[in-house]
Amino acid sequence: MMKKLMRQSKVLFIMITVMVIASLTTTNLVAQSANTASPYYTYTQDSNGRLIKTTEAYTPSIQIRDAGGVKFERPEHIFVDENDYVYITDSLEDTVYVLDENYDYVTKITHDNFSFPISSFVTENEVYVLDKRTKEINVFDKNELLTNNQVVLIKTIGKPSHPIFQEPEEGEDREEYKYQPINLVVDIRGNIYIRATSSPNGLIMLDEDGRFMTFFGGNPVRIPLTERVRSWFLTETQEEKLKKQNETEENSMPYISNVAIDQKGYIYTVTSALKNNPIKKFNVSGTNYFKTDIGIKTMNSIWVGQYNNVYAVSSKGYIFEYDRNGNLLFLFGGKDFTSGRVGLLTTPVSVAANSKDQLLVLDQADSLIQVYEPTPFTNSIHTALDEYQTGNYESSREKWQYILQYNSLFDYAHIGLGDAFMRENNYDDAYREYNYANDSEGMSDAYWGIRQEWMKDNLSVVFMVIVILIVLRVAYGILNKFYGLKERRQNIVSKLRDKSRTFDELLYIFEFLKQPFDGFYSIKRENRVSIKTSTIIYLLLGAVYVLNYRYANLLFVPKIGVNIGYELFILIFIVTLWVISNYLVCAISDGEGSFKNVYNATAYSLTPILLIMPINILISNVITYQEKVFYDFGYLVITIWTGFLMFFMIKDVHNYNVLETLWIIAKSLFTMLILGLFLFIINALSGQMLGIIQEIVTEVINR
Incomplete structure (x- = not known):
């Protein structure tokens, strides 16, 4: 009997122990889940331009604080090439670190020419590193770097020799154009587009040998009416003093803040000082393709994804994603005021994305790179965009329908579904989807298709009605001539009026x-x-x-x-x-x-x-x-x-x-x-x- 009681007590003790451990484990998992939840909401834009909450688009993932065991001192810029190699420019270390697609250290670029490397750009065969202090572009062999771990300098491009960038000669009535390069992109022809500090004429365009070609994509300077009126009452000395004062206040001038390029050669710029239209998309002739309401003030970095979608980050920690036409897909993130909330940013200065649609944002104040993982919802949208752009309209339609199961109020999915229906000449369904999104232009195009089909099916009826109306009009004229129908009608109306x-x-x-x-x-x-x-x-x-x-x-x-x-x-x-x-x-x-x-x-x-x-x-x-x-x-x-x-x-x-x-x-x-x-x-x-x-x-x- 005693043994039986002891056995039961032992079993009871084991059961209680297991329950306690299970309870603690469950509590721990819940706490861990709560801690890893995104500390921000995700928004999109409805057809009326209002921000509305939507399904989460990106979740904060890992944070990269070092490369090969060496902590970042002052990271300035991040770039991801076509093979998902990550290039991180650190100005205090005079180094460009290279990580692979898994963010493991591969190699680094250091050189005697480096004094204050500020940014980089990578093509198929070359790595361009821009030095802020020496104002030089150092071009390295990419294949030697990644294959043999050799830093081979191909050429150095210095300050352009064009007279506009040189000091004026004695008696010459002009000022030297400031050349303070910060960022650059290179097109498929080897032309270099440089974003320079305090460049009122926009990007500085050089050929592959560094010869100045032209300025590109500048923002028009709009002088407020009050400034114009005040200038009428200023002397030349006062006006010159005011001009120099405005030039020193860089944040108030519409100088370009960052530049990017897509696979087709379109140039994208962002200007943090502009409240309206800070993001622009230029073709080779300098025509802006984007609407005038894209972006917000304080945007300071831009990147073009693999679907020609545009990413931008603001100094306030917000991350934006637009489609190729400039429609807002997602807005998320925010400022980190508590120093430690994963996913929020303190001083974001650069953004990039890889082929897995992972977002990398460089937070300079915390000397780290925050990686964001796309959710299945976002992956579905990107896949639908890709299918549509490559002409697989039926497949894209299925993807948009799947997306609407996540969020039936996601206007962009309705627009995408409407576009797919339009490509299939299914105008009625397209009109319905555009109507859900309140997209007037899409509805108009669909209505045009509906009208064309109706006219095609009822053209004979329309002609018949027109002929009948003409016959009735002629018959009325003949009958009126013989029977005075008009006079009779007027008499009836006159009696009713009386x-x-x-x-x-x-x-x-x-x-x-x-x-x-x-x-x-x-x-x-x-x-x-x-x-x-x-x-x-x-x-x-x-x-x-x-x-x-x-x-x-x-x-x-x-x-x-x-x-x-x-x-x-x-x-x-x-x-x-x-x-x-x-x-x-x-x-x-x-x-x-x-x-x-x-x-x-x-x-x-x-x-x-x-x-x-x-x-x-x-x-x-x-x-x-x-x-x-x-x-x-x-x-x-x-x-x-x-x-x-x-x-x-x-x-x-x-x-x-x-x-x-x-x-x-x-x-x-x-x-x-x-x-x-x-x-x-x-x-x-x-x-x-x-x-x-x-x-x-x-x-x-x-x-």
């Missing part, structure tokens, strides 16, 4: 629009129209406004997130404010018109909207975005026609001259603003008063 004043006043719209000056006189002096009819016109305007939101092509009238009831309320509110404000202002400014006159005349002045907007709605459903000029023309006619009628409504109804009318319009608009603010304050205070009253009533009831 029986119904409202019907008569509604048809008066056409007479009013033909002769508006007589119309205003009739409204004011002859009491030609009633408040009832004017109210019907206002209701019809509201109905047309609703129809516009309901039936106009969403290429031209956005419908996502639009509350028609709220929009209609705003329209009624504005018209009501106008009628009241204009009457009040004119009443105290010797205006002759009554409130009824203002109410009726305003209604009839807005009637061009009733005539043209329905036509615009129809037009919007048969044209594409590229033909938007026809749609815009309709609104232009509405604006000019209505503005003309409103102006002369005030002038004739109240009997003002032109200058008085302009002044009355300004005062009416100001009164509308004051009344609007007053009503807004009343609404806010009434809400608070109701809350206070409810609290008092509740307190009384409870007591």
Whole structure:
């Protein structure tokens, strides 16, 4: 019995021990998982340009702090070649370290020519190392370096001998162009593009032997209006002093901050001082291919990936990825204020990526390289981009559909899927996907395809309808000649107008629009129209406004997130404010018109909207975005026609001259603003008063 109890106790002890160990292990794993979670969110951009959270794109991986056991002292630049060798330039060590694809040390480049190496660039056969202090480019044999571990200097390219970079001769009225090279890229022809500090003309372009060719890709200097005005009052000495002061403030000038090149020879630049359009993509002629809203201020490094996707990093620690057209794919990262959170950056100065789409960001303050690993979500996007760019549209479509399973709100996936459908001539599905992403240009292209197919299938029907209409028109003319159909129609309309004043006043719209000056006189002096009819016109305007939101092509009238009831309320509110404000202002400014006159005349002045907007709605459903000029023309006619009628409504109804009318319009608009603010304050205070009253009533009831 005793042995049995001891055996049971032993088993119980073992079970408890195992449970405790398992519990500790589980806790440890959870803690480890929590510690390795990304310390940042990932964002993308929706079709409206707003940043929204999305599936994680990159996770922080290893940190590289040394090469071959030697810690980095002051790493300046990082470069990854086509074979995934990593070149790290350390200025304090006068060394360029080389790591392999697994980030293991391979070799290093040191040379007597090095004084302050600042950056490198690697081609198929050569390694270019730029020295900041000596202002020289040292070109080494890449094959000897990687194969035989031999540092073989091929040539040294010094300061260009072109006169512009030389000191001016005595009596020559010019300044020496500063040559302070920092970064470089080399195209397939061997031409060298140098990013130099304080180079207002952009990149310095040299041929393969170092001869100056031209400047390239400079940012236009936009002088603020205040500076221009101030320069009018400065003497030449003061203006020269101000110019030198601005030149010393490099961060305020649009000097290029970094440069990159892709496989096709397009040059990419980034400018940290620019708020708008800091990232540019140039062809050989210097034309920028990117839109004007790409990037943010403080971007200081750029890299082009294997899918022509563009990576950029800002001094605030944020990392950006764009597609080849400049659309934002991902934004992640951030500033490390706690000195130790893996994935956040302190002073990022250089970015690169390898063939595995791993991102390498050099953090100079911490003397390390932070590696980021792409997630399956990101790999799927890159694969879809690659499939699409190589012409495998069906495969790319499958990839985009897979991506949407990760994140159904990822607009770029919908756009990519729409592009794939377009290549397959599946216009209906393409239109649907573009619509999900609210991509107007894509929807327009898809709609053009839908229209073409419809015309192809229904061309005979269209011609038949046209022929029938022509026949009916000719038949009407013949019958009218023998039976007087036009006169009969006019008699019927005349009888209806005699029986119904409202019907008569509604048809008066056409007479009013033909002769508006007589119309205003009739409204004011002859009491030609009633408040009832004017109210019907206002209701019809509201109905047309609703129809516009309901039936106009969403290429031209956005419908996502639009509350028609709220929009209609705003329209009624504005018209009501106008009628009241204009009457009040004119009443105290010797205006002759009554409130009824203002109410009726305003209604009839807005009637061009009733005539043209329905036509615009129809037009919007048969044209594409590229033909938007026809749609815009309709609104232009509405604006000019209505503005003309409103102006002369005030002038004739109240009997003002032109200058008085302009002044009355300004005062009416100001009164509308004051009344609007007053009503807004009343609404806010009434809400608070109701809350206070409810609290008092509740307190009384409870007591």
